[in-house]
Amino acid sequence: MQSRLNVAIVGGGIGGLFAANALKAQGVRVAVYEQAPAIGEIGAGVFLTPNSVRHLQRIGLGPEVEKWGARVGKESRYFRHDGAPIAPVQVTDSSGWNATFGMHRADLVAMLAAHLPAGTVHAGHRCTGFEQDSDIARVSFANGVSVEADIVIAADGIHSELRPYVFASSQPVFSGSVAYRGLVAHERVADWPVDRWQMWLGQGRHFLAFPVRAGQLINYVGFVPTDEEMKESWSAPGDPDVLRAAFAGWDPRIGQLLKEVQLTFRWALYDREPLPVWTRQRLSLLGDAAHPMLPHLGQGANQSIEDGIALATILARADRATAPSALTAYERLRRERVAQVQRGARENGLRYDSAYSDLGVRDAEISAHAAFRRRLYDHDVVPDAQAAAEALA
Ligand code: FAD
Numbered sequence: 001m002q003s004r005l006n007v008a009i010v011g012g013g014i015g016g017l018f019a020a021n022a023l024k025a026q027g028v029r030v031a032v033y034e035q036a037p038a039i040g041e042i043g044a045g046v047f048l049t050p051n052s053v054r055h056l057q058r059i060g061l062g063p064e065v066e067k068w069g070a071r072v073g074k075e076s077r078y079f080r081h082d083g084a085p086i087a088p089v090q091v092t093d094s095s096g097w098n099a100t101f102g103m104h105r106a107d108l109v110a111m112l113a114a115h116l117p118a119g120t121v122h123a124g125h126r127c128t129g130f131e132q133d134s135d136i137a138r139v140s141f142a143n144g145v146s147v148e149a150d151i152v153i154a155a156d157g158i159h160s161e162l163r164p165y166v167f168a169s170s171q172p173v174f175s176g177s178v179a180y181r182g183l184v185a186h187e188r189v190a191d192w193p194v195d196r197w198q199m200w201l202g203q204g205r206h207f208l209a210f211p212v213r214a215g216q217l218i219n220y221v222g223f224v225p226t227d228e229e230m231k232e233s234w235s236a237p238g239d240p241d242v243l244r245a246a247f248a249g250w251d252p253r254i255g256q257l258l259k260e261v262q263l264t265f266r267w268a269l270y271d272r273e274p275l276p277v278w279t280r281q282r283l284s285l286l287g288d289a290a291h292p293m294l295p296h297l298g299q300g301a302n303q304s305i306e307d308g309i310a311l312a313t314i315l316a317r318a319d320r321a322t323a324p325s326a327l328t329a330y331e332r333l334r335r336e337r338v339a340q341v342q343r344g345a346r347e348n349g350l351r352y353d354s355a356y357s358d359l360g361v362r363d364a365e366i367s368a369h370a371a372f373r374r375r376l377y378d379h380d381v382v383p384d385a386q387a388a389a390e391a392l393a
Pocket of ligand 1: 294
């Protein structure tokens with residue numbers, strides 16, 4: 001059945017573009033408004049896990065993920081800082097299905113944008129205002145354009161312009177850590193394995209590396225403590241020598257990789273407390289606008305994809321009159337689950353970086369954490385979303 005809904009999504013990042021694809025797949029009319037002059041990405045790697053890959057497959061992007069991603073497998077490991085192995089990394093769901101990929105963010109964004117019909121994405125539209133009444137929602141943009149929609153989805157990221165229209169106070173919480181991130185061409189480190197996710201843990205800092213773009217690039221992230229509160233930015237330049245110094249004396253493999261780094265970005269790690277509400281009538285939040293989280297479970301993008309499939313499944317059966325209750329049903333399905341992931345990411349960061357007097361205790365916790373990841377990866381929001389949609393119809 002062709003839905004009569006007309007949805008405007010503000011923000012053409014991973015969350016907004018995936019949601020647009022999922023809504024299109026349900027026959028919902030959707031337009032995406034992105035502030036940047038063109039859809040594109042500056043970031044480095046992003047990690048896709050089974051709980052989102054099953055939804056990318058559902059909208060027909062499974063082969064593209066296989067093509068552009070780099071599947072990581074059972075050789076994935078946690079190590080102590082000196083290279084002593086701690087435990088395998090959970091890369092499958094409980095059924096043993098391995099759908100865990102490193103992706104270049106630019107590849108993921110390009111793939112999501114290319115899968116949408118021409119004319120769906122409107123670049124150069126920076127949202128500056130919002131209003132709604134019981135019948136309609138209106139979004140206005142800095143370029144003077146204003147659009148009306150039955151529903152507006154705020155997928156405009158951690159600094160969301162639209163979030164204050166839903167919930168007024170949401171202060172970023174600084175974690176005390178900064179991440180240096182970037183990419184190294186695999187040809188510069190030809191021995192580096194491209195079939196695994198690897199993390200080294202030391203006191204107060206940790207180092208992560210995984211392949212992206214079919215193994216052509218190695219994505220690295222070095223997490224280090226800092227006293228300096230920085231702007232919440234993904235793209236501030238960092239000093240490669242400072243990064244190298246932070247991991248000097250660690251496993252020589254890290255030194256080998258970092259020797260090749262010429263350009264690195266510093267990313268100050270913030271999250272926000274889980275919001276008590278995501279929806280106000282015809283406006284709902286999605287992705288980082290709703291739930292910015294620390295990267296210590298690698299779930300920012302994955303959770304935004306779960307949001308998108310839940311939203312699309314519920315809106316498939318909604319119309320203009322039922323739209324506000326459909327959005328409330330979407331929020332009900334997602335808010336507590338994502339809050340658990342937000343809290344889990346904080347806890348995992350503490351586990352990675354805390355000073356343990358007995359490292360054996362830390363290592364046992366890292367091993368045991370596989371059970372949490374299996375539960376995370378097993379989750380499929382679609383059956384519950386279908387039930388919620390039927391209850392509304
Ligand atoms: P975002 O990816 O932030 O996308 C929001 C989009 O909205 C952007 O395209 C932005 O330009 C647009 N926008 C913002 N304001 C407006 C406005 N007023 N009007 C119109 N459009 C607007 N997470 C990780 O776990 N690891 C990483 O390495 C990592 N790197 C990142 C690098 C970058 C450059 C960015 C932007 C995000 C990164 N993230 C990372 C976060 C992760 O990508 C997100 O958690 C996840 O993709 C969900 O994102 P989102 O679509 O909700 O928000």
